[in-house]
Amino acid sequence: MENILEVKDLNISFHTFAGEVQAIRGVNFELKKGETLAIVGESGSGKSVTTKAIMRLLPPGNSEIKQGQILFDGKDLSKLTDRQMQKIRGKDISMIFQDPMTSLNPTMTVGKQIMEPLIKHQNMSKAAASERALQLLKLVGIPKPELRIKQYPHQFSGGMRQRVVIAIALACNPKILIADEPTTALDVTIQAQILELMKDLQNKIDTSIIFITHDLGVVANVADRVAVMYGGKIVEVGTVDEVFYNPQHPYTWGLISSMPSLDAKEEELYAIPGTPPNLLHPPKGDAFAPRNEYAMQIDLEEQPPMFKVSDTHYAATWLLHPDAPKVEPPAAVKSRMRKFMGAK
Amino acid sequence: MENREKLLEIKNLKQYFNIGQPNEVRAIDGISFDIFKGETLGLVGESGCGKSTTGRTIIRLYDATDGEVLYKGENVHGKKNKKDLKKFNRSMQMIFQDPYASLNPRMKVSDVIAEGIDIHGLAKSKQERMEMVYNLLETVGLNREHANRYPHEFSGGQRQRIGIARALAVQPEFIIADEPISALDVSIQAQVVNLMKKLQREKGLTYLFIAHDLSMVKYISDRIGVMYFGKLVELAPAEDLYKNPLHPYTQSLLSAIPLPDPESERTRRRKTYDPNVHLYADGEEAKMREVTPGHFVYCSEKELKQYQQQYVK
Numbered sequence: 001m002e003n004i005l006e007v008k009d010l011n012i013s014f015h016t017f018a019g020e021v022q023a024i025r026g027v028n029f030e031l032k033k034g035e036t037l038a039i040v041g042e043s044g045s046g047k048s049v050t051t052k053a054i055m056r057l058l059p060p061g062n063s064e065i066k067q068g069q070i071l072f073d074g075k076d077l078s079k080l081t082d083r084q085m086q087k088i089r090g091k092d093i094s095m096i097f098q099d100p101m102t103s104l105n106p107t108m109t110v111g112k113q114i115m116e117p118l119i120k121h122q123n124m125s126k127a128a129a130s131e132r133a134l135q136l137l138k139l140v141g142i143p144k145p146e147l148r149i150k151q152y153p154h155q156f157s158g159g160m161r162q163r164v165v166i167a168i169a170l171a172c173n174p175k176i177l178i179a180d181e182p183t184t185a186l187d188v189t190i191q192a193q194i195l196e197l198m199k200d201l202q203n204k205i206d207t208s209i210i211f212i213t214h215d216l217g218v219v220a221n222v223a224d225r226v227a228v229m230y231g232g233k234i235v236e237v238g239t240v241d242e243v244f245y246n247p248q249h250p251y252t253w254g255l256i257s258s259m260p261s262l263d264a265k266e267e268e269l270y271a272i273p274g275t276p277p278n279l280l281h282p283p284k285g286d287a288f289a290p291r292n293e294y295a296m297q298i299d300l301e302e303q304p305p306m307f308k309v310s311d312t313h314y315a316a317t318w319l320l321h322p323d324a325p326k327v328e329p330p331a332a333v334k335s336r337m338r339k340f341m342g343a344k
Numbered sequence: 345m346e347n348r349e350k351l352l353e354i355k356n357l358k359q360y361f362n363i364g365q366p367n368e369v370r371a372i373d374g375i376s377f378d379i380f381k382g383e384t385l386g387l388v389g390e391s392g393c394g395k396s397t398t399g400r401t402i403i404r405l406y407d408a409t410d411g412e413v414l415y416k417g418e419n420v421h422g423k424k425n426k427k428d429l430k431k432f433n434r435s436m437q438m439i440f441q442d443p444y445a446s447l448n449p450r451m452k453v454s455d456v457i458a459e460g461i462d463i464h465g466l467a468k469s470k471q472e473r474m475e476m477v478y479n480l481l482e483t484v485g486l487n488r489e490h491a492n493r494y495p496h497e498f499s500g501g502q503r504q505r506i507g508i509a510r511a512l513a514v515q516p517e518f519i520i521a522d523e524p525i526s527a528l529d530v531s532i533q534a535q536v537v538n539l540m541k542k543l544q545r546e547k548g549l550t551y552l553f554i555a556h557d558l559s560m561v562k563y564i565s566d567r568i569g570v571m572y573f574g575k576l577v578e579l580a581p582a583e584d585l586y587k588n589p590l591h592p593y594t595q596s597l598l599s600a601i602p603l604p605d606p607e608s609e610r611t612r613r614r615k616t617y618d619p620n621v622h623l624y625a626d627g628e629e630a631k632m633r634e635v636t637p638g639h640f641v642y643c644s645e646k647e648l649k650q651y652q653q654q655y656v657k
Binding site: 042043158187188189190191192195196214215216217218219220221223240241244245254255256258259260268269270271272273275276339 | 391392499500501502529530531532533534535538539541556558559560562563596597600601602603604605606607608609612614616617
């Protein structure tokens with residue numbers, strides 16, 4: 001499949017009073033046409049910064065793309081002027097934000113907000129845009145669209161607002177949709193509806209989706225491929241089956257083991273000890289090493305490169321080096337691996 | 345189960361807001377349940393179902409509209425003199441959802457934690473007070489150097505630990521935890537949940553654990569209550585609730601949780617809940633009925649029979 005977006009060796013820093021925070025430290029990934037790539041990681045791991053860089057929404061004052069390229073359609077998005085970027089943003093690449101309460105304009109009717117990108121990007125007449133807005137509201141499953149189109153955001157519930165946000169994002173049939181924790185603020189039943197809606201719409205208009213979340217359940221539900229981020233780097237990337245059933249990085253092991261399972265009763269939950277690294281002073285070696293019970297001497301001294309597990313599966317841990325000792329992954333991970341072997 | 349000591353009895357509790365006005369909200373609409381000593385009761389439901397209000401009414405942050413909350417046989421909401429109120433406040437504490445908003449940014453951690461100690465006069469000297477603070481910090485996995493810092497110097501997980509230390513400071517018996525882990529990262533959630541379980545074992549605490557993350561609730565709770573629009577619709581032992589969800593709302597809630605397992609996600613079928621399935625006829629009374637020992641469902645006589653047949657042993 002062809003790549004629609006390629007991020008190459010991206011480095012982003014924020015300049016703060018305390019010093020330079022190296023939020024992104026060499027991120028590489030590609031997004032294929034029509035796929036859903038989930039980026040998981042905890043707060044501060046750099047997942048939102050990566051996508052904001054793609055959208056060029058980083059605060060202009062204190063952020064800096066130090067190095068790297070974001071290739072979309074043969075253009076490097078990081079080098080475009082603001083005016084050129086405005087033509088892409090909302091048309092070819094659009095974004096759904098986490099909080100549907102704050103991402104809509106409270107003083108405009110939802111109809112107007114959906115029409116805005118249509119009039120700006122597609123030079124539609126007001127009448128045509130309004131017709132299309134009505135279609136979009138129907139598409140995202142809002143009942144009585146003729147009535148709702150004239151209403152204001154406060155007259156919608158959280159789930160309905162998120163549907164409106166999705167309608168706006170999809171207005172121009174974008175090639176890439178970036179969803180930054182789109183369901184985190186919603187209840188499970190509403191979350192399930194929104195996820196079903198997004199998958200359904202993806203099938204209809206063949207968009208590629210970058211889905212940011214920290215909920216591994218949601219990842220298992222929506223993703224084709226998964227990238228795990230930690231300390232400003234991608235530490236593991238693979239298909240959803242590879243990452244869930246054959247994880248290689250100790251951080252991924254930790255994430256998976258710390259989720260309680262619904263069918264088994266564990267005595268004690270596995271908890272990753274310690275706290276995430278401070279990227280004001282990023283560690284010299286592997287950022288996860290201080291919290292990693294499998295860490296070796298080299299983890300403290302040198303950053304591991306991406307080791308290849310399969311054609312689609314890579315992980316950055318020295319444990320995959322041919323000279324590394326064999327280690328036993330945690331029990332929860334091992335039982336998953338057996339399932340993977342069984343499936344093969 | 346039957347002969348366990350009831351720590352808390354909630355009887356037909358109602359909490360209405362804006363009474364008599366057009367925007368009257370029936371946040372809690374007549375719920376009854378007991379909490380036994382030493383157990384963890386989980387309370388789940390969607391936002392707006394009244395689960396947080398239930399917690400806040402129990403601890404007297406709101407005055408109940410109707411019904412009663414009995415703590416060790418004594419009415420929580422009855423008139424109390426200062427002394428009784430102090431005694432009550434000491435035995436019941438709360439951990440809040442947002443560790444960023446629930447700590448006073450202008451107070452040192454030692455003062456945040458010791459506030460309860462000061463109010464109740466639990467320490468005889470300054471030195472004893474600090475000693476207690478240090479002990480509490482160590483209990484929750486922080487260290488004594490943290491006592492002189494301010495809340496902004498801590499991460500979310502650490503702040504939640506401070507919140508727990510503050511709740512423990514007055515040696516309560518009963519703690520209401522209102523979504524204590526929702527604002528935390530996955531890897532930190534497990535740390536806090538493990539800490540709460542450990543403290544329960546060591547100190548014999550009783551918890552009311554309010555959450556919307558159903559997998560964590562199942563892990564920490566002995567029994568779970570499911571709320572829907574101000575009513576308790578099902579109450580059962582944790583294992584049993586997941587094995588035998590009987591109320592259609594519980595079924596829809598459980599079927600909506602995505603599991604971290606791509607294989608099962610591909611086959612998961614979501615059920616939707618339509619409140620119209622009940623359509624009670626005139627004279628049919630819907631209330632909490634016991635389907636099997638310990639497993640209660642809000643239903644009518646007719647539905648009860650149906651649920652009893654459905655129940656898988």
